[in-house]
Ligand code: G1P
């Protein structure tokens with residue numbers, strides 16, 4: 301049946317280029333809101349008609365209701381089959397794997413990633429294409445444009461499908477297949493990593509891990525792999541039960557939000573290794589004993605050691621990092637004699653490079669790391685990679701990273717976020733900076749000389765598409781950098797992100813306190829953009 305959409309298009313304030321729709325649950329619960337977006341997917345992706353769709357989410361509040369709505373709409377739109385994760389659960393990397401493994405025509409992922417969940421918090425939906433990755437910009441644009449045109453959506457009248465039991469169920473002319481995505485994911489991890497070596501590491505009794513699933517989607521995946529299969533002690537996975545509101549927490553693995561885990565790696569009798577993942581399982585945080593590995597360093601370390609891991613033993617073809625990610629990975633690529641691509645923020649830019657075989661490993665400073673095994677970043681994958689590395693090298697986390705710095709130099713790194721600032725003020729701040737870029741090269745500031753200053757633009761080496769205005773970069777001759785960018789994922793006002801990096805080649809100076817080393821750059825970044833005068837904020841809300 302055809303149901304009329306009464307509200308006008310709901311996407312006026314959506315920033316172009318974002319890979320999906322992320323809003324408060326209450327907004328999604330408005331009549332026709334979710335339906336408008338879903339119908340627009342079916343209208344613009346004709347291969348789904350008569351095709352197969354993967355469907356699942358991070359289990360947050362409204363996940364189950366949204367799945368039933370989408371199933372009925374899929375049936376009405378002529379989709380032949382939908383593969384749903386049991387209980388409606390698919391971590392984002394697992395969804396990517398399901399799409400690739402079953403060669404579906406695409407997938408719908410229900411998640412607002414690391415944003416809090418619950419009736420008053422966030423919900424989200426995005427479409428991934430047949431390669432398993434987030435839809436390219438032209439696809440999302442087509443979907444967004446379609447949401448503005450349509451006046452009705454298609455659905456069928458039917459009871460809810462039981463998505464908790466594995467098996468096949470008819471829904472109209474369509475089949476709903478409830479699948480066990482955990483076993484599927486385990487299989488893939490087993491192909492990539494040396495499970496035997498990791499098992500021995502746990503068996504030695506000398507090594508303790510805590511994995512914080514933050515009451516989000518990775519809990520069941522992590523418990524199965526780490527405790528059941530690899531033999532880590534029961535209790536290794538903490539906050540392992542997925543909850544619709546993530547236990548009231550903020551499922552974002554960083555130093556501000558993963559406090560409990562951080563404490564377990566510090567103080568008296570710390571564990572050897574701490575790791576965490578976010579709401580939908582694609583992010584990761586890596587901690588050693590009293591030691592935080594920045595995501596930028598993690599990417600570089602994984603790339604430099606990839607040959608020690610079965611899945612990458614033949615070497616990696618190339619590396620990619622998002623523009624604000626530190627240049628640590630560039631140094632590794634240089635030494636390995638492979639290319640390091642600098643892409644705009646957002647995982648979708650890695651997709652073409654991965655599909656074309658130009659890169660094997662990629663990552664972002666925002667706690668995202670991944671490889672060509674799927675087309676999303678993958679939190680648990682990164683943790684298993686580190687575990688495999690620790691098992692092979694038989695060294696603590698801190699030792700591995702220190703050795704890395706000694707060899708490649710250290711890129712001190714920090715990110716300062718100013719959240720919920722007035723959108724107009726944020727735009728003006730960025731625009732005013734843009735006007736001054738041309739005058740900056742050669743100028744000396746706080747003891748550093750500007751090497752280049754630009755508004756980052758990216759030409760995709762595979763399809764030639766150009767993405768402009770991707771953030772302001774100011775590079776200094778000593779290798780340090782200041783980057784300014786407005787977030788594309790925040791849901792309230794604007795978020796200004798300031799990324800800071802300082803390069804230190806001298807091993808004797810690589811053990812300093814990051815905040816101290818970065819203080820002059822933080823000051824300079826604030827002065828240059830007049831952050832305090834314009835926003836009234838004397839300090840960032842989140843420092844990672
Ligand atoms: C943030 C991160 C970015 C990541 C995205 C989705 O986007 O900075 O690296 O790809 O979340 O997880 P932002 O809010 O900065 O636009």
Ligand code: ZN
Pocket residue numbers: 392413414578579580581582583
């Ligand atoms: Zn996420």
